[in-house]
Amino acid sequence: MTPKIKAAKRLLPTCLLSFLLGAGLTFSYAPFSVWFIAPLLLAGFFWLLNNKGRSHAFLSGWSFGLGWFGAGISWVHVSIADFGGLPLVGSIGLMLLLSAYLALYPALASWLLVRFITPSYWPLGIGFIWLFCEWLRSWMLTGFPWLSLGYSQLHGPLGGYLPILGETGVSVLLVTLACSLGLLVPKRHFKSAFMITAVLLISGYLLGKQQWTEDKGQSVKLVMVQGNIQQSLRWVPEQDLPTMNLYRQLTDSHWDADLIIWPEAAIPKLEPLALRYLQELDETAASHQTAVVTGIVNYNFETRDAFNNLIVLGSQNGEAQGHYRYPHANRYAKHHLLPIGEFIPFEDWLRGIAPLFDLPMSSFSRGDFQQRNLQANGLHLAPAICFEIAFPNQIRANLHDHTDYILTVSNDAWFGHSHGPHQHLEIAQVRAKEFGIPVLRATNNGITAVIDADGRVLDQLPQFEQGVLVSRVPRYQGQTPYAKFGDLWAWLLAAMGLGLAVWLPKRNTTQQSSATQVN
Known part of the structure; x- marks a missing residue:
């Protein structure tokens, strides 16, 4: 068996599991609206990316996206098959082609995360990277921002942030929470994982009680x-x-x-x-x-x-x-x-x-x-x-x-x-x-x-x-x-997180280097 075949066999389970995790996101949107599925599945993906998919981050992210959009926008096939004049094979093929295109954006986010951010600081950097890639998706070819992650949280505690940060900002909070869980829980840092989850969900719940208009x-x-x-x-x-x-x-x-x-x-x-x-x-x-x-x-x-x-x-x-x-x-x-x-x-x-x-x-x-x-x-x-x-x-x-x-x-x-x-x-x-x-x-x-x-x-x-x-x-x-400031706060929060994700590893390296010289 050649090395390439061996590598492909090792990669296949990772891509398949990424695909299934993405496909499961469909149940977090209407008509199912099981909001807590989204952070759990995303946490699973970030764990998989960190432990199995770093060497093939783009392909892992693309597999996740193919499942996410392939299941989530499968309804596109209905319009093509019933009104587009194409046979079943053609309609399914075009639906998969659209899904494959949309999957490029989580693939890009995965590659950027692995390429430029130290794994321990992924939760700080993922917000900006995800926001940037989702902005691209909403702009390229006039944009198709369907199934953005924040929509899945309408009925959950994070929905309380919608009047402040909008759906865009809720997506940032969701991937930050999920990435934190995906890295902290496997390392048995349960206290930190619990604190982050509790702060975000409780604050979102309390904000949801606020009446912003009357x-x-x-x-x-x-x-x-x-x-x-x-x-x-x-x-x-x-x-x-x-x-x-x-x-x-x-x-x-x-x-x-x-x-x-x-x-x-x-x-x-x-x-x-x-x-x-x-x-x-x-x-x-x-x-x-x-x-x-x-x-x-x-x-x-x-x-x-x-x-x-x-x-x-x-x-x-x-x-x-x-x-x-x-x-x-x-x-x-x-x-x-x-x-x-x-x-x-x-x-x-x-x-x-x-x-x-x-x-x-x-x-x-x-x-x-x-x-x-x-x-x-x-x-x-x-x-x-x-x-x-x-x-x-x-x-x-x-x-x-x-x-x-x-x-x-x-x-x-x-x-x-x-x-x-x-x-x-x-x-x-x-x-x-x-x-x-x-x-x-x-x-x-x-x-x-x-x-x-x-x-x-x-x-x-x-x-x-x-x-x-x-x-x-x-x-x-x-x-x-949100009506007053739009996505401004989402971009600022995400940019602050990215700045910390880049600066903290350099500071730690400098401190370690100084300590070594002193010793």
Whole structure:
């Protein structure tokens, strides 16, 4: 047996165990939400990396990431298989390719940790390294920050840090805790491990009792309509009018609401071709002194630019007069576009290879990063369309002193009966807790929900059912530390830890050298 084969046989168990530890993280996210699994599995990985994987840190980290994302975003396969026009082998292959790409980031973090940080000081250095690699993941190719570790702690004690450090900072605390456990417990340093765990969890629990924003004592009667339109019918021209009539019929008995919300692209007809319908809806809503916010695609036939939009119809400030005139300014254009679904990377190469790369409405133009709040019946709404809710910095940039609610709309019919929509809802819950402001989430087929300022679901509709959610939603005032400072404190804490991880070994070496010279 050659040395290379022997080395591969020794490495295989480490990679396999890393893969399984990563895959287990799926159970720490929704719909399972077993928060304490994450620190335990991460601790196991850091122990394995220190004892078995240091010589192949990148491959060990990549194996962990492949399990983490392969199991966690397996729902991507559903959309590719059902709507992408690829055979089963192709859909699974593309899902694994995406997972393999995302796994590069924990692989890079593992390599940097082993390469530059002395093992005894890993817990101090891992926070900055992990934060840097996760920032890269949220930025490269427009970013895909799904399944960031902090989301797993929404229902755990570390969730108390969300209004202060945000999900980003909670991820730093989580990897710091896990790395400490992974190094201290095997060495039987139980007292130190217990103290670190107790301090972080107890302080997080106590912070979770703090109310950072307060209820104004005012509430809004909200209506959200869930049409439950099959994805296969979304862009069939013959289904445009039936879909539009359905949403109108479901709304007609709820004109007494303060605010009515329809989900992403609820109106399937292009906006310039639906003007009569929109003007009638605008007049009806205004005559009842309410407003309708709906998703629609705006297409400019001259420039050929398409925008995934939210528009407001009806009253802006309680007046019995509509303001809709195409293309009025009370609208929002999606900024973060979904690769493949809304824009095609390397379009000239990929178009025509498979139906997946030629889906309807897959060439959108990008809206601005920062846009005005939607103004609907005296309310100010900070919008996010679909997976934009996973970008806290974008949400923060669009929150103002007068913002009443975060509004997110989506069409999760792409993901069928998978755990994808549950993870999507969990992300929205974290945004609410970070910013101390309710999140209104309207979807085509679920999970339509109202989330309070503490991240709890107040009301929701069942998935895969046609329905109307009626709820009273409180209005809040105030600002969380995270809303004010964003990721600043997370980066500062992580940078301090990295500084200590680099400085302390050098200081110890200098002291030992001095002691040797004295002796």
